[in-house]
Structures are given as structure tokens and as C-alpha cells.
């Protein structure tokens with residue numbers, strides 16, 4: 001079998017490189033305070049650089065007739081070769097990245113595309129379908145609720161777009177860029193969605209078992225990152241395509257770009273169902289496949305258990321009367337899961353998940369009557385200044401916090417100082433910019449790091465208003 005320059009086989013990755021990668025990561029995380037995603041800057045950067053191997057560009061043969069293209073854009077796309085055609089699972093972001101992957105796939109098969117399957121409706125999985133089909137007219141499979149994930153929050157699209165740019169670090173300089181946690185930085189995004197082809201076959205809510213191009217294939221409805229998700233199972237090859245309910249990072253149970261509540265319990269259950277199949281390979285929606293029955297099954301079971309544990313701990317804390325600020329600092333992964341390479345918080349974080357679960361179950365109110373009618377920010381800032389002994393003293397405290405590299409506190413004080421009419425607002429802004437960059441350097445969680453750096457740049461360039469909402 002000819003292999004293109006991107007190719008490498010999965011067994012080599014899983015046995016060799018992945019082991020080294022895993023040991024490296026575990027050694028690095030020994031210095032990390034669990035439950036948080038900050039460490040010393042050198043370690044944070046080394047961790048993010050190590051994670052880079054998870055989306056190194058290449059086509060991986062995951063079974064005799066199954067190929068996965070990693071790193072051609074943010075997400076993965078896979079090809080299953082059947083008797084008289086191929087099946088494509090997920091189609092990347094736009095026609096150019098998809099054409100690149102389609103060309104790489106043709107090294108292994110030039111049979112016509114009989115079916116395209118969308119695991120869910122996120123843009124990085126559906127935008128390049130046209131590049132795979134050529135003259136063929138494939139069936140295009142999606143769930144009944146396909147598209148529901150993006151339809152609900154249209155009213156706040158303007159701010160979601162800004163926050164999306166920050167979370168993914170889309171406007172960061174090459175020197176500031178690392179990656180996106182489960183995807184490389186610097187993807188070509190100009191043709192977003194231009195190759196999308198609408199679904200023609202609806203997978204019913206009860207799922208579907210069928211044969212396409214001689215391949216037995218099962219569609220299992222599996223809500224998680226989105227409500228319209230499904231996973232795909234090849235019972236003969238024992239290959240499982242997880243969509244975005246599994247990848248090599250703690251899951252993004254909440255996205256800081258702003259999303260509606262992702263039902264965490266459903267997510268845990270969906271991944272548990274995947275584990276119950278004992279796959280020989282699991283192909284994630286992003287990052288490298290995991291091969292070997294024991295490794296693949298354990299990864300899925302651990303993932304399901306991790307989500308469930310964060311949910312259960314949060315619910316227990318809620319019922320004990322604790323608020324989200326407290327719980328975000330208390331809840332952590334059970335010890336036996338903390339060093340699993342697929343649960344390191346490169347993309348999702350436990351504290352963000354805790355807050356999302358709180359809000360998803362109870363809404364914004366933390367149950368404490370003090371917070372029912374909080375002071376307006378400007379009034380509170382004035383009172384904080386009085387408490388400090390005046391605006392000059394509050395400003396001095398802010399500067400001192402920055403000096404001591406107490407970045408979070410420096411930012412919180414700058415958020416008071418910025419409201420004061422008699423304060424040096426430029427200094428408050430400068431302080432916040434410096435604190436954001438200090439925090440960013442310590443972050444190994446890619447969305448946090450990208451958000452801090454992007455926001456610092458926006459503040460510096462004057463794109464944000466005086467009180468920089």
C-alpha cells in the first residue's frame with residue numbers, strides 16, 4: 001500500500017510516541033496544582049507544546065479499511081473503504097481543508113463516496129462535504145435534531161463571535177499562538193461552511209443499523225457536546241467514531257466563547273455507552289485515535305466517570321448550600337483520573353464545568369440573599385476606594401498586586417479602579433493588560449490562555465470601551 005508523506009501507522013504512534021508523550025505529560029503535571037490550570041510558565045508552555053502531537057498532520061490507518069486524517073483542519077475526518085465505495089465521517093470546516101484531506105485519502109482508495117455522515121452540526125465537522133463527493137451523489141446522514149445546537153442563541157451572535165475569536169486565539173500573533181487545546185492554531189478559515197451539503201437521510205432517535213458499500217455500520221444517538229450528536233460503530237472492525245463527545249483532553253463541558261447548557265449527565269451516559277461496546281479503536285472528533293481494546297475502552301470509561309464525578313460533586317455541593325465561586329475551587333477529578341493523558345485540562349476545565357452545571361441546574365442565583373441585589377459596579381468601586389483609604393491607596397494596592405505577580409487580584413482591583421472618576425484609568429488598563437499576560441503565561445488550558453492574550457491585545461489597541469466590557 002502506498003503511503004503519502006503524511007502517513008504513519010497507528011500502532012507505531014500508540015506504542016512508541018504516545019507512551020513517551022504520556023510519560024512526559026504525567027511528569028509535567030506532577031508540578032501542577034490539580035483542579036486549576038495554572039503552573040509555572042515554562043511547564044505550561046512545554047505541556048501545550050507536547051499536546052501539539054495530538055494534531056500533527058497525517059493520515060492514520062486505524063483498521064485495515066479505515067483511515068483518519070488528523071490535523072488537516074481543527075477536527076478529524078475519516079474514510080471507511082467498502083466494496084464499491086467509501087464512507088466519509090465528518091468533513092472538516094470548508095472546501096479547501098477538505099480537499100486537502102480528500103486528496104490524501106485518495107492514496108488509499110479512489111472509490112466513489114457512497115455516504116457522508118455528520119456526527120454533529122458544529123462547523124468544523126460539516127463545512128467541507130462538497131470536496132469529498134466529486135461527481136457522486138452520496139446519501140448524507142445526520143440526526144433528527146441536526147442543527148439544533150447553533151439555532152438557539154442567534155440573538156447574541158455578535159458577542160459570541162468576538163468571544164469565539166478570543167477563545168481560539170484567532171487574532172494572536174505567531175509568537176503568542178500555541179494551539180487550541182484539541183486543535184492546531186492558525187487553521188485556514190476563510191471558506192467556512194462553503195462546502196456544506198444538507199443531510200438527505202435522517203437517523204431516527206432510536207438509532208440505525210444498516211449496510212453501506214458492504215460495510216455493516218451502526219448509528220447511535222449520543223447527546224453530549226451538542227444535543228444533535230451521534231457516534232458511529234463498525235461492529236466487524238470494532239472501530240468507534242466518537243464525534244466530539246471524546247477527545248484527548250478533559251471535555252469542554254462549557255465553552256467560554258458562550259454556549260447554552262450542555263447536558264453533562266447525557267454526555268457522561270453517551271460516553272459510557274461507547275465504553276460498553278469495548279471498541280478496539282476509538283477515533284475522536286479531534287486529536288489522535290486510541291488503539292487497543294483495553295486502552296480504548298478504559299479511556300472511554302474514565303472519561304464517562306470523570307464527567308459523572310464532576311457532576312455528582314457539584315450537585316452534592318449545591319445541596320449543601322455552596323455557591324459556584326466556592327465549588328469551582330473545591331471540585332476536582334478523583335485522584336485515579338488526575339494523570340490520565342486524555343483528561344488533562346487542555347481544552348475543557350473542571351472549574352468552568354462546575355459553574356456551568358450550577359447555572360444549568362439552578363440559573364444564575366447562588367441562593368445567598370446578599371447576591372440578590374448586588375451593588376452596581378461603580379458604587380462598589382467607590383466603596384472599595386473608601387475602604388482602602390482613597391483612590392490613590394486603592395491604586396497602590398493594585399500596582400502592588402501586579403508587582404507581586406498576584407495577577408488575579410491585580411485584575412480584580414483594576415476592575416474597581418477603572419470605574420473611579422478621579423483614578424488614573426490608563427494605569428488601571430495597563431495593569432490589567434500586564435496581569436492578563438502574566439496569567440496567560442501560566443495557563444496550560446488553551447482557551448483560557450488564548451482568551452487572556454486576545455483580551456490584553458484588544459485592551460492595548462483601544463478596541464474596547466473605557467470600561468472595557
Ligand SMILES: [Zn+2]
Pocket residue numbers: 075122124125244285286
Ligand atoms: Zn469539533
